[in-house]
Amino acid sequence: MRWALVALVCAGVVAWMLVVLQRNVVYLKPVSKAVAEREDQGDRRFRMGGSVVPGTIAAATDGDGVEFELTEGGEVAQVVYDGAPPDLFEDCAPVVVDGHWGGAVYVADRLLIRHGNEYEPPTNASTTECPRE
Amino acid sequence: MRAAIGYAMVAAGTAACALGVATLLAGVSLQRPALLATGRRYVLVAFLAAVGAFATMQSALFAHDFSIRFVAENVARATPGLYTFTAAWSALEGSILLWVFALTGYLLVTTIRFRARATDPIVAWATITALGVALFFFALMLGPANPFREVAGAVPADGRGPNPLLQNHPLVAFHPPMLYLGLVGFTIPFSFAVAALVTGRFGEGWLADVRRTTLVAWGFLTVGIVLGAWWSYEVLGWGGYWGWDPVENASLLPWLTGTAFIHSVMVQERRGMLRVWNLSLVLATFCLTILATFLTRSGVVTSVHSFTESPIGPWLLTFLGVVALGGVALVAWRGDALRAPGRIDSPASREAAFLLNNLLFAGLALVVLTGTVFPLLAEALQDRQLSVGEPYFERMGVPIGIALLFLMAIGPVLPWRAVSGDVLRRRLLLPAWVGAGTLVVALLLGARGVAQVFAFALAAFALTSIVRTVAVGIRAQRRAYAGSLPASVISTVRGNTRLYGGLLVHVGVVIVAVALAASSGYATKREVQLARNESVTVRGYTLTYLGSDVDRSAQKTTIKALVGVRRGGDDLGVYAPAISTYPNFGSGIGTPSVKTGLRQDLYLTLVSSPNEAGRVTLNVRVNPLVLWLWVGGGVMAAGTALALVPARRRRVVDVVAPVPAPELAEVST
Numbered sequence A: 001m002r003w004a005l006v007a008l009v010c011a012g013v014v015a016w017m018l019v020v021l022q023r024n025v026v027y028l029k030p031v032s033k034a035v036a037e038r039e040d041q042g043d044r045r046f047r048m049g050g051s052v053v054p055g056t057i058a059a060a061t062d063g064d065g066v067e068f069e070l071t072e073g074g075e076v077a078q079v080v081y082d083g084a085p086p087d088l089f090e091d092c093a094p095v096v097v098d099g100h101w102g103g104a105v106y107v108a109d110r111l112l113i114r115h116g117n118e119y120e121p122p123t124n125a126s127t128t129e130c131p132r133e
Numbered sequence B: 001m002r003a004a005i006g007y008a009m010v011a012a013g014t015a016a017c018a019l020g021v022a023t024l025l026a027g028v029s030l031q032r033p034a035l036l037a038t039g040r041r042y043v044l045v046a047f048l049a050a051v052g053a054f055a056t057m058q059s060a061l062f063a064h065d066f067s068i069r070f071v072a073e074n075v076a077r078a079t080p081g082l083y084t085f086t087a088a089w090s091a092l093e094g095s096i097l098l099w100v101f102a103l104t105g106y107l108l109v110t111t112i113r114f115r116a117r118a119t120d121p122i123v124a125w126a127t128i129t130a131l132g133v134a135l136f137f138f139a140l141m142l143g144p145a146n147p148f149r150e151v152a153g154a155v156p157a158d159g160r161g162p163n164p165l166l167q168n169h170p171l172v173a174f175h176p177p178m179l180y181l182g183l184v185g186f187t188i189p190f191s192f193a194v195a196a197l198v199t200g201r202f203g204e205g206w207l208a209d210v211r212r213t214t215l216v217a218w219g220f221l222t223v224g225i226v227l228g229a230w231w232s233y234e235v236l237g238w239g240g241y242w243g244w245d246p247v248e249n250a251s252l253l254p255w256l257t258g259t260a261f262i263h264s265v266m267v268q269e270r271r272g273m274l275r276v277w278n279l280s281l282v283l284a285t286f287c288l289t290i291l292a293t294f295l296t297r298s299g300v301v302t303s304v305h306s307f308t309e310s311p312i313g314p315w316l317l318t319f320l321g322v323v324a325l326g327g328v329a330l331v332a333w334r335g336d337a338l339r340a341p342g343r344i345d346s347p348a349s350r351e352a353a354f355l356l357n358n359l360l361f362a363g364l365a366l367v368v369l370t371g372t373v374f375p376l377l378a379e380a381l382q383d384r385q386l387s388v389g390e391p392y393f394e395r396m397g398v399p400i401g402i403a404l405l406f407l408m409a410i411g412p413v414l415p416w417r418a419v420s421g422d423v424l425r426r427r428l429l430l431p432a433w434v435g436a437g438t439l440v441v442a443l444l445l446g447a448r449g450v451a452q453v454f455a456f457a458l459a460a461f462a463l464t465s466i467v468r469t470v471a472v473g474i475r476a477q478r479r480a481y482a483g484s485l486p487a488s489v490i491s492t493v494r495g496n497t498r499l500y501g502g503l504l505v506h507v508g509v510v511i512v513a514v515a516l517a518a519s520s521g522y523a524t525k526r527e528v529q530l531a532r533n534e535s536v537t538v539r540g541y542t543l544t545y546l547g548s549d550v551d552r553s554a555q556k557t558t559i560k561a562l563v564g565v566r567r568g569g570d571d572l573g574v575y576a577p578a579i580s581t582y583p584n585f586g587s588g589i590g591t592p593s594v595k596t597g598l599r600q601d602l603y604l605t606l607v608s609s610p611n612e613a614g615r616v617t618l619n620v621r622v623n624p625l626v627l628w629l630w631v632g633g634g635v636m637a638a639g640t641a642l643a644l645v646p647a648r649r650r651r652v653v654d655v656v657a658p659v660p661a662p663e664l665a666e667v668s669t
Helices: A002-023 A031-036 B002-030 B033-039 B041-062 B069-074 B081-089 B092-113 B121-142 B175-185 B187-199 B205-236 B246-271 B275-297 B313-338 B350-382 B390-413 B421-444 B450-480 B485-495 B497-521 B627-644 B661-667
Strands: A025-030 A046-052 A066-072 A075-081 A094-102 A105-113 B386-388 B524-530 B535-538 B541-552 B557-567 B570-575 B578-581 B589-591 B593-595 B600-608 B616-624
Touching: A002 A025, A002 B350, A002 B390, A025 A031, A031 A046, A031 A066, A031 A075, A046 A075, A075 A094, B002 B033, B002 B041, B002 B121, B033 B041, B033 B121, B041 B069, B041 B081, B041 B092, B041 B121, B069 B092, B081 B092, B081 B175, B092 B121, B092 B175, B092 B187, B092 B275, B121 B187, B121 B205, B175 B187, B175 B205, B175 B246, B175 B275, B187 B205, B187 B275, B187 B313, B205 B246, B205 B627, B246 B275, B246 B350, B275 B313, B275 B350, B350 B386, B350 B390, B390 B421, B390 B450, B390 B497, B421 B450, B450 B485, B450 B497, B485 B497, B497 B616, B497 B627, B524 B535, B524 B541, B535 B616, B541 B616, B557 B600, B557 B616, B570 B593, B570 B600, B589 B600
Parallel strands: A025 A046, A075 A105
Antiparallel strands: A025 B386, A046 A066, A046 A094, A066 A075, A094 A105, B524 B616, B535 B541, B541 B557, B557 B570, B557 B578, B578 B589, B593 B600, B600 B616
């Protein structure tokens, strides 16, 4: 009887933990997947990863922040970010944005540059094509 | 040449471990003391081989011997001396080398400590187990993680240098070695636990054997974790010190189970209970140290620490599986024989408090483990990339932390077996009033946040309880023996270093808890754009952007924003948050500039360097009480060191007055 009670309490605590876990999971999706799942996603939060399409970075039309396009897997997504982008934010930068879909545009409130740990030899990359990863 | 010497050292170490294991196994099974005496000598050989390999690596790093791949990848001619030295552990292969160095060192010290008991089967089995672990790590360096692998093709003229994050703060020289000394140290208690299970002597003897080593390992791990948080705060520039990053969690997990073990050991020593539990905790702690290596070094998690992708992941996982299954099998095999005598008489007793403490620590470990491993499982099984957000860890962890703080206040003053209401009232009334008073004062001062207010109140409760216990101890000492106050304090503490060391660790925990609550609850964060000579005021600090400055050296190029800081009428000087770019690494990294203070830190990061209009973007944070996190960590380390000092009790002949019985009963543990 006592053990049953202990087991019940433990099961309850574990179940509660899993519920909290489920609520706080943030998915990371590459642009292609994010675009494909735009309908189902609604305005739920997730992270999106891709690289900045060269020549698309522009100051946001309203107030602070920037607008740009992210690409991955042949798909392109419009992104607005309402903060000042970090120094390393530039054409072709590998970026992860944190936010949600607002219609056809992804609204980000956090912008991270993925740190490359790999050796990068100096390249004479053309300005319109990103070097292949 | 160095590659050949280094590899030979690794091979010699591997052979020494293998021979040692074989000789000792033969010695125990044939019961030949001569073999046991020979077998343990291989420990010294393995240690010397590890020292030799480590020295060879250092010599290669300082000689810029780029024919060795590890050197070419982790050091450049322009790398300063300190970071050339620390480059030895800035990537996978070198950190395995450091691991083996530490492990054979611990093993050597243990062998020397137990030299008089070399023929004792429990010591022999423990040596076999620890040598087996060392054998595994040596063998990793023979194959998949060979630090002395030569470069393919021509020898490069210059190397790449350490990862930028690992060459811009001196803490890199301390954080990883401390952490490793902590993680590796738990191999010794693990080995004795295995030996206890194999020999069937799982009474209290093995616990006494490993008590000091466990404390040493725990102390190093504590310092390593605190230094890691400090490094993260000073280097990564996101303004915090703990991000529930998988690799941070990986070092926390063995600390949680290790802390549980340090407490539950006392129940077994005193009452003979919790045998299976203690063995399981030691096995789990060791498994978690291996898991930590796996998470940190196999590249399975994308994190600031996974500097390398490597082929050792499967090896570590297999090893982890073997250890975990082996441990469970051993415990199951001993089964009924492990059933301990004695039971808990009352829920209001020291042993019940320890049991609850253990459940909470184990629960917290489960929470952290689930949150850490869940993304890996989701990716492996479902091919979905996800992360577990900080709110999960906070919502689950904070209540457990608060409960532990409460237990810390009452646990140490509960007597064993059972307590009377009278004793409880005498010991807890004052601390409880102080705690309640703090609660009221905090609310009156407008403190926000339920967790924060509770943390402050319970911290005051716990601190008063600790101070009262110490005061009672000193008073009893002064009644019993004549002497000045300082002399009584010293002799009281010396008489029971374990108790007072433990209480000092608790004081450190109180400090850390308050600092955690304040810095997580009351930080101010603002992002500001400033033109030259423009000012902004954030929480009383007036910041003026004075201009920028560029430093170029062979090691790095640094852009600094010079920010004048004033507060009230005082000029606090010029601070220079910076962004540095390193040759050979595409992305630059930010370096925060922190004005540390007793009450709060001003934390500046440069988000973007001057644009065409000459404006910079700064991230400004005011973080309260962060300094006290590091102070608390230091106090915890000091307490651990105190607990390691052998206790010296006064001889009975010194007694000049009879000792009041109840007081003495209270302070003796």
